[in-house]
Amino acid sequence: MEEMIDYILRFGAITKQQIALAKSKAETIHLKKGEYFSEANKNAKQVGFIVEGVIRVCYYGKNGEEYTRCFVREERFVVDSVSFFNDTPSSEYVEAVTDCTLLVFSKRSFAELSVAISNWNDIFTRILTDALMKKVQDSNTMLNQDATTRYLKFLELFPNMANRVPLSMLASYLGITQSSLSRIRKNIS
Numbered sequence: 001m002e003e004m005i006d007y008i009l010r011f012g013a014i015t016k017q018q019i020a021l022a023k024s025k026a027e028t029i030h031l032k033k034g035e036y037f038s039e040a041n042k043n044a045k046q047v048g049f050i051v052e053g054v055i056r057v058c059y060y061g062k063n064g065e066e067y068t069r070c071f072v073r074e075e076r077f078v079v080d081s082v083s084f085f086n087d088t089p090s091s092e093y094v095e096a097v098t099d100c101t102l103l104v105f106s107k108r109s110f111a112e113l114s115v116a117i118s119n120w121n122d123i124f125t126r127i128l129t130d131a132l133m134k135k136v137q138d139s140n141t142m143l144n145q146d147a148t149t150r151y152l153k154f155l156e157l158f159p160n161m162a163n164r165v166p167l168s169m170l171a172s173y174l175g176i177t178q179s180s181l182s183r184i185r186k187n188i189s
Helices: 002-009 016-025 081-084 106-118 120-143 145-155 167-174 178-188
Strands: 027-031 036-038 046-052 055-060 066-072 093-096 100-106
Touching: 002 046, 002 120, 036 046, 036 066, 036 120, 055 167, 066 167, 081 106, 100 106, 106 120, 120 145, 145 178, 167 178
Parallel strands: none
Antiparallel strands: 027 100, 036 093, 046 100, 055 066, 055 093
């Protein structure tokens, strides 16, 4: 719980009473590997802070091919923000890559905190903006790189993540085949 509060406080100040209120609204949930935090074609109903584990955001193409948009690791918030804040069906899946523990705010709890804490929405806007900026920066860094350079950059940006996610998901994220990723890993080891 303290990790979540420390993370929130990086983006704005709240009082001890407001911290206590936020803690009281957070619920601990556990996801098993492969379970969904939110699903495509359904409205996202919660915001989660990852205490332990790795989550990915993915979608499926028209022919059933799987695309991993991003991975989210510990001490980060995860939410399909478009679906959650606009109350619209999601176009993506938010899936546990490993067994996960999250602190979760339901839509109702989040709305109650928005009313009780005057700068709650501002704080979350900053959190979401920071996450988006990092995602865009990471994507731009890898955009015009060859597959080996993209993999090496992934290792640099996300130390130890490559050992925690299946090769198929990592290959999907990097935009290469699993056999190409295996070859790259073999060549650089």
